[in-house]
Amino acid sequence: MSLLEARGLSRSFGGLQAVAGLDLTVGRGEMLGLIGPNGAGKTTVFNLLAGFLVPDAGEILLDGRSIVGLAPHAICRLGLARTFQIVRPFRRMTVLENVRVGALARHPRASEALARARDVVAKVGLGPRERVPAGALTLADRKRLELARALATGPALLLLDEVMAGLNPTEIETIIGLVRSIHESGVSILLIEHNMRAVMALSQRIVVLSFGERIAEGAPVDIANHPKVVEAYLGEEYVRAAPA
Amino acid sequence: MTLVLQGIVSGLLFGGVYSLMAVGLTLIFGVMRVVNFAHGDMMVWGMYLAYVLATRAGVDPYVSFLVCAGALFALGLAVQRGLVDRIVDAPHEMQILLMLGVALVLENVALLAFGPEPTRVRSPLASATLWLGPVFVDVARLVTFLVAVALTTALWAFLFRTDLGRTIRAAADNTYGALVIGTDVRRVYAVAFGVGAACVGAAGALVSPILPFQPPTGLSLSVASFNIVIIGGMGSLLGAFVGGLLVSLAESLGAVFLKPSLKELFSFSLLIVILVFRPAGLFGRRSA
Amino acid sequence: MRWALAGGVVALLALPAVLSSYALTLFILIFFYGFLGQAWNIVGGYAGQLSAGHAAFVGVGGYTATMLSIELGLTPWVGMLVGGALAALLGAIIGYLGFRFGLRGFYFVLLTVAFAEICRVAVSNIDALGGPLGLYITFTGDPRQFQFQDGRVYYYIALALMLVATLTAWAIERRRFGVYLAAIREDEAAAEALGVNAFKYKMLAMVVSSFLTGLGGTFYAFYLFSLQPNTLFGIPLSVEIIIRPIVGGAGTLLGPILGSFILTPLAEVSRLYLGQGGHHGAHLIAYGVLLIAVVLFLPEGAYPRLRRALARRAGETR
Numbered sequence: 001m002s003l004l005e006a007r008g009l010s011r012s013f014g015g016l017q018a019v020a021g022l023d024l025t026v027g028r029g030e031m032l033g034l035i036g037p038n039g040a041g042k043t044t045v046f047n048l049l050a051g052f053l054v055p056d057a058g059e060i061l062l063d064g065r066s067i068v069g070l071a072p073h074a075i076c077r078l079g080l081a082r083t084f085q086i087v088r089p090f091r092r093m094t095v096l097e098n099v100r101v102g103a104l105a106r107h108p109r110a111s112e113a114l115a116r117a118r119d120v121v122a123k124v125g126l127g128p129r130e131r132v133p134a135g136a137l138t139l140a141d142r143k144r145l146e147l148a149r150a151l152a153t154g155p156a157l158l159l160l161d162e163v164m165a166g167l168n169p170t171e172i173e174t175i176i177g178l179v180r181s182i183h184e185s186g187v188s189i190l191l192i193e194h195n196m197r198a199v200m201a202l203s204q205r206i207v208v209l210s211f212g213e214r215i216a217e218g219a220p221v222d223i224a225n226h227p228k229v230v231e232a233y234l235g236e237e238y239v240r241a242a243p244a
Numbered sequence: 245m246t247l248v249l250q251g252i253v254s255g256l257l258f259g260g261v262y263s264l265m266a267v268g269l270t271l272i273f274g275v276m277r278v279v280n281f282a283h284g285d286m287m288v289w290g291m292y293l294a295y296v297l298a299t300r301a302g303v304d305p306y307v308s309f310l311v312c313a314g315a316l317f318a319l320g321l322a323v324q325r326g327l328v329d330r331i332v333d334a335p336h337e338m339q340i341l342l343m344l345g346v347a348l349v350l351e352n353v354a355l356l357a358f359g360p361e362p363t364r365v366r367s368p369l370a371s372a373t374l375w376l377g378p379v380f381v382d383v384a385r386l387v388t389f390l391v392a393v394a395l396t397t398a399l400w401a402f403l404f405r406t407d408l409g410r411t412i413r414a415a416a417d418n419t420y421g422a423l424v425i426g427t428d429v430r431r432v433y434a435v436a437f438g439v440g441a442a443c444v445g446a447a448g449a450l451v452s453p454i455l456p457f458q459p460p461t462g463l464s465l466s467v468a469s470f471n472i473v474i475i476g477g478m479g480s481l482l483g484a485f486v487g488g489l490l491v492s493l494a495e496s497l498g499a500v501f502l503k504p505s506l507k508e509l510f511s512f513s514l515l516i517v518i519l520v521f522r523p524a525g526l527f528g529r530r531s532a
Numbered sequence: 533m534r535w536a537l538a539g540g541v542v543a544l545l546a547l548p549a550v551l552s553s554y555a556l557t558l559f560i561l562i563f564f565y566g567f568l569g570q571a572w573n574i575v576g577g578y579a580g581q582l583s584a585g586h587a588a589f590v591g592v593g594g595y596t597a598t599m600l601s602i603e604l605g606l607t608p609w610v611g612m613l614v615g616g617a618l619a620a621l622l623g624a625i626i627g628y629l630g631f632r633f634g635l636r637g638f639y640f641v642l643l644t645v646a647f648a649e650i651c652r653v654a655v656s657n658i659d660a661l662g663g664p665l666g667l668y669i670t671f672t673g674d675p676r677q678f679q680f681q682d683g684r685v686y687y688y689i690a691l692a693l694m695l696v697a698t699l700t701a702w703a704i705e706r707r708r709f710g711v712y713l714a715a716i717r718e719d720e721a722a723a724e725a726l727g728v729n730a731f732k733y734k735m736l737a738m739v740v741s742s743f744l745t746g747l748g749g750t751f752y753a754f755y756l757f758s759l760q761p762n763t764l765f766g767i768p769l770s771v772e773i774i775i776r777p778i779v780g781g782a783g784t785l786l787g788p789i790l791g792s793f794i795l796t797p798l799a800e801v802s803r804l805y806l807g808q809g810g811h812h813g814a815h816l817i818a819y820g821v822l823l824i825a826v827v828l829f830l831p832e833g834a835y836p837r838l839r840r841a842l843a844r845r846a847g848e849t850r
Contacts, residue, residue: 050725071729072724073725073727073728073729076724076725076727077727081726084722088721089722090714090715090718092718093718097711100711101711101715101726102726102727108708110706110711113708149726150725152726279638330828331827331828334831337580337637338827340582341582341778341827342823342828344823345821346824348771348819348823349817349820349824350820352814352816353817463767467642467649470642503657505656508653512646512647512649512653513646513650515642515646516629516646516650519633519635519639520629520633520635
């Protein structure tokens, strides 16, 4: 049984069909990349999976259990954590305090949660900046914080929403390493990314979305030259130009 | 039956003032996302100003309303420039507390200056009545209604037909975009707040002959304004206008059937119902 | 820091021995408003849900205990708890309507004000509850009726109330409840994504806050021997409740207490000098100006600023 299974997922806003009959599975221990041009519906999918939006139709099973209609906090406690595309740190709290909020999901005692938070903070490389107020961090550090916070909730599946956005190449390399090590520690990951280098390097499998529908799926190398993918990103004229 | 008809007519006529009041509030909110908690108290100041002009200078409120509008415009400008402007980026709670503070100051300075007793402004029109079929109409109420509608129309013309007005609407629609094209957003905010305050300045003067007022009236007027604006949709001018007529009608009919002291109960209960079931009102967009 | 606090408490316990009866009254008020402010702080400061209608809970608590005492002869010591429970029920209703239907910020403030005003007008119109003139409590001096000949007893009760509220806030602050409230205050959606049931915790904060505030209502009624709907449910009381924690520092443990120590004497002084002729508007003007000043210049309140200044001094002397 896969860890996450979404079947026939649909959601529209007014007249706009953002997600249309999408099927998506994430296997245990898998790292799945979700790509697609802007407006393809990727973040909407995340919002549906994490409970921030209710689907118009479709089913979502986490570990065989239906999570449609559950509140985000309940879904988090069942093992699905997410980060936000535009990071949302608790600005007036320190790095450690931020991560502790996440840790409390698994460790209700404040002191235990603090200890676990400390571990996670160290793991993402923010150890030296434990006591810095989140509002004072650089963007790259805020991204790490966002990751750490979600990780502290002890998820089975982590949804990463454009975690590389806005970072320079060096920072991207570091985050790639971090995501990989998180994956290696046993957390399944579903990541939305625009940075092709990161997606290709990390994903075991990629799903391509365009206008709310899945247009391609497969190993990174197959996706790179897939005519439908080229068409979606660059337009029809470029399909013929792509190497066979 | 005539009583009900009477209630309807009175309600609609008074609605003109409610509409003007609500339009002012929704303009301020629509442009800067600031909720003017001092709205009702500003209107009470409009009333007291009309009272002072009537008693000291013998000016009829149906003339002095322009002066009151001007004075409140200046007050709105000062409040915006001096206070609200400084906390544009602060969390919403701060803005609420700030306007609460302004409301406290306005209400209690009025209390200190004019005392707690209810007053009314004497106008020669106030005692004249007309018969319109089976119902009688206060001439004062009728004039108030006509002037209020005229002012609202003038405001509409300002916002939709002048450059400054269009700039204000643009800034309301998309502040960032307006900034990008070089709009002096601070000036726009100040004008918007000033105009919003001017609306209640005029409304206050217009209503001073027909509604007895005292400093605490500010709160009930604020609540009425919020009721209207939330029903009509925060930020929607048309919503505020229509809402003003509707709420006034509802209150007037309520007064026909209920004890007068329960009128406040009715308004507040209405507010709760609207708050719980709102989200965007009749015409407005979801916000804040 | 702990030693300073412990010392402070001991000093406060010993104080009545040296205070004049006027100073005693002042301290009673400081403690009482500090208590109400701390109770409010739990939902208004820690949870960040601005309520401007907390007077409703004072009123419900006070009227309940008084009516139970008058009609059933129930001792206010028990009536206090019943009043608190009813206030908590009202708090739960307001909380449910507000939090279930997503009323935030300005909308929530309006909701709380609306409820307080409804209570005020309703009680004013119910003759069984004394109508607009209110209720009066006959003086018997009987401790079982929550009446004491010696003002010092009131002093210790008020102090105890303030300490209870503060201990409650402290207990909340250091546990998961408090951390979750802080997260909700910062960013509710982000908190939800981390497993925080925002609705549940906001409701809890509201219920605890309103229960405590309700207890205060009984003290108020039996200390002043009278209740009027306009005083007990009115906006001026709600303002008195929130201004001390806001000035002192909302969301901090000592903020409401500091705020009360600063503002209560000031309010009394202004009442004495400016309150001539019954114009008690004057001190409310001062409150309004203070509110504006705090928002503009000291948004987190006096206590955090003070703490930083003291920490800096401590750092310098090292």
